[in-house]
Amino acid sequence: MSENTPAVLVIDDERAIRRLLQTSLEARGYRVRSVATGEAGLLALADQPADMVILDLGLPDLDGLTVLQRLREWSQVPVIVLSVRSDEQQKIDALDLGADDYLTKPFSTGELLARLRVAQRHAARGMAPAAIICTGNLVIDLARRTVRRNGQLLRLTPTEYTLLRVLASNMGRVLTHSMLLREVWGPGAQQDTKLLRGFIAQLRQKIEPTPTHPHYIITELGVGYRFIEHPPGAADYP
């Protein structure tokens, strides 16, 4: 990993967006390189590695998904894709191809920075996840397989626990329906989103302060779910 200033490569054909990202990210201490085409992006990355890539899916020369695919053949650099709201399938495809997260245009800078931080942290942590995950009033002890809320032990079924573990180990990241189904139920159940929805609802009943307004497990409409990080020990009712 890099020293103190992480390097970001921006691949976007729009000059306005490139300039904006450059200004925003440089002000936060990132080193930013930006290119306008997918080919140039792949070359730039091969030329000089980056710590993170922001990739627009609507590029003029190569399809953004193709760029992602080719990049993933030799690099595990975290990639955040920029997409438009109308195309959920494109986001899912990008995530399945190995993108770490996505942002929908128009996005706020705050969102982008949060996504970058999460991607950076996951890349840094790599293969060694934390043994104890804390968010808000939840404490998940992966070694003991216990979940506590406000210090009280929660009774979860094995499947609920596995689902929570997968979500919490990817804190801050979006997980597609098929990723979750594959992780929790194995390769056979990847189409059964109804099953997943059922278990998410059960889990929310047990861990969320107000299950109708989820605080921890957020639905990414049409794509999947995201487990949100809150400051440890923060009150259940923000």
Added chain:
Amino acid sequence: MMRLKWFTQPVLRTPWRHPGPHGRMRTVLLRYGLAMLLVVLTSSVGLLLRLTVIGHVATIQLIYLLGVLLVAVLVGTGPAFLAALLSFLYASYFVLEPRYTFSMADPEQAIRLVVFLTVALLAGELAARARRQVAHAEHLAREVATAHALVESDQLKAVILSSMSHDLRIPLTAIQGAVDELTATDIEWSPQHRQQLLGTIQKQTRRLDYLVTNLLDRSRIHAGAVQPRTDWYALEGGILHTLDTQHALLTRHPVTLDLPPDRSLIPLDFVLTGQVRVNLLHNGVTYVPPATPLTICAWLTVDTVTVTVADYGPGIPATERQYLRAIPAPGCRYRHSRQRGRVGNLPGLYSRAGWAHLGRGHPRRRSQLLLYPAPDTGDRGGA
């Protein structure tokens, strides 16, 4: 030279051909005539056989039967009945002893007649059934083609929507990002940075306004809410006026004008055509490298004025040309274009297309100004 080409919506259903009463009568007569001709033909063959090698009555009868079968299969049941009857009469009169008389005394004669008629009926029905199946299959094929056309038009709509959404979201994203930054509390922006962010907002708001205006114009044209108000203008004047108003856009692009020496006045809606010209110029400079030259070319024919804006840029990728070619404009389509890297500035294309449609609505107007992207002249070399 590419011409603007009128096109109609894809033909979704070819109408069945219904002949009028006279036509139907003629068809029926033709079919029965054909049946008679075939009987004459079989008789001749029978006669020939009898005169040369084979004289056996049964063989000759078989020849007649074959004739009936042919008529039934080729022409239909009704004519086949006629052929059966005629064949029977011919055979009785010319072939069977005693010749040149009709003697129905022999009960075998009646059997022959029944056989002839049955063959005609069965074969005719079989052939008719086969024909119906063929027609049904053809009908199915047409239905499939219709469905295909619908799917294609759906795909086209999806492409256009996605392109439009892309075009609109870029300025929105830039504006939102810049506003977020200016209101962010974690950063103290330097005056230059602040100015740069404000500049982004200003520029992208203008861009958004331009896109939205074009989209609204297009909707109004489509809804028929805009009628062209034509007056007599010099073509050159209109083009020069547009160049004048858009000089800020063109500072980095040398423009060559190639206008006809004919300075006669033509009827056109100055405002609408002006909008079209602005869109073409915008497209011409937006998707090309800086300082790429532009050529504006115009020529007149008897009833059309054509204006092209060629940008000598990289052109539209082959994969997207098909969509451009098939823009579902109400009146016309653009065959080739060197403009734009993506599926066009669609509001621009739309307003051009819509406008051309307006021109088309008045076929008796002496001249129409049709504007469209310049022909694709790859051999002239890009950039």
